[in-house]
Amino acid sequence: MANVPEDLHYSKDHEWIRVEGDVGTIGITDFAQNSLGDVVYVELPKVGEKFEAHESFGSVESVKAVSEIFTPVGGEIVEVNESLQDEPEKVNTDPYGDAWMIRIRMSNPGEVDSLLNAAEYEDFTKGEEE
């Protein structure tokens, strides 16, 4: 059973976001890492780049495939988790902690309201597994 922490918001593209003030920390969910299999490379944007909500900001390469990752909210990148360059396996072992991917200064924090909460996301992943 995939781990779905209560305090995060989720997208239907399987990203999570933790909101602190107007900065959101974003990564991919436990369900996503489990579906992808062993992650071997993470491609992330540069600090200062701007993205619209639902735009692709990078990609995750596993032994199975390369998958795009989408930001659930729009804004400007303020920090990138450089450690994933050398240790992409952290995406598999600690998707909600050490393997956070980007921090983004949200241009419209209201966008978070349209995302799923933990219970809704858990229901959504059950549908995907069917």
Added chain:
Amino acid sequence: MNSTNITKAAPHITQNEALIFERSQNGRKGYRLPPLDVDETPLDEIVPSNLRRDDDLEGLPEVSEVDVVRHFTRISTWNYSIDLGMYPLGSCTMKYNSRLNERVARIAGFANLHPLTPEEDAQGALQLIYELQESLSEITGLAGISLQPAAGAHGEMTGVMIIRAFIDARDGEVASANRRVMLIPDSAHGTNPASAHLSGFTVKTIRSTAEGLTDLEHLRELCSTGDVAGLMLTNPNTLGLFEKNIKEICKIVHDAGGLVYMDGANMNALVGVARPGDMGVDVIHLNLHKTFSTPHGGGGPGCGPCCCTKELEPFLPVPRVVLDGEKFRLDFDCPQSIGRVKAFFGNFGMMVRALAYIQTHGPDGLREATEAAVLNARYVARGLVSDYDKPFDAPPMHEVVFTDKRQSRKGVHTLDIAKRLIDYGFHPMTIYFPLIVQGAMLIEPTESVGRQELDQFIEAMHSIAREAVEDPETVINAPHTTRIGRLDEAAAARRPVLCWKPKEAASAA
């Protein structure tokens, strides 16, 4: 006598082979030069010392000729190849490469022809190119063609560049700048978005329906914004399903001012039966190394012809091979051309093989090959549906997709099934593609296998399905009969060892 009780002098040829670096003996050579019978020229006069390396090629293996021959001959016997057995790699059309095609390609006049030979002395080769152009044009129903691109993705990019050049000319550079969206279904080959991106387009993804076809409503919605330059569609699509709404799809895109590019990777389902040009497609690439039986990968370079409508023809790469009265010539006078995409004329040897394939089959034979390819895929589909989850009901065309849904309940996944298939003597199918199908196994038998071999493949898959229930560990740890067992693919990708080091250096590091 106990057979395990011996000290082996050398590994048997069926066992693993050391690296050639590990065969190295100090001072051993594969050549011996005769004594110099002219005055020696100082090296500095030929190559200045600042352009020479000074380490005497340290670390390169020192081996004799026979060492080299035995080493590479042994390794060459480990290959699984199309000449050894069925190669059901979906989306790749691994069909038999006939010996006749190889023989024709080795005719000295073709094989030794210099690419800078003047037109009048290369009439035979130009005629061959021209005749292949005519044949492929008839097969696709598209008038314009260039054989220059060296592979599928290269042909794709050529096609997309043609679309861009056409729209620039039609709308003018200013208006055209607002038409930079390329629509691509979520089931597409990864090269499609790459080609579009490299040509300056923004990619928007079209959803597939539950039946595995392009979602027309979503397509209409995406086409309503006025910025769509085109659609890139594979037909049959990568799920092996024929896009039965193809005419409607082309109409929607054309009405929105866009063009339709068809990825011809799956033409083996259509040759001699249906023509993309008749469906409304504007531009397509073919893979001679798939559909027209020229060698794949290590067997030879590829060839990805780009075919287009009369309207797009002025934008094709130059030079174009044309018939001028009774002479064949190279036409460079195409001011709207996107330019050259490959040195000289493309991979000519592949054109010789492809024309040999087309001419030995003839129109009826090509149709028969297509029908057999589709029949074989449907036979496999029917044979496996009792044991494996088939996510789409529609009868497949030349390839069929299954999933590991039933086996994964026991912890046996697609990767395990593919690895176990090696123990049964088959090359695995394509796995985890298309991306929209979880645990996908994409099987394309091609027309090159008979019923007996199809039955053996189906029986192997049944057997693996039984093992997945009764003895899942055997499948999960497969393969068992190979030189080396399951490789740690994640470690190989995360920490690749790309450079051999001597043992002392490696242990010191």
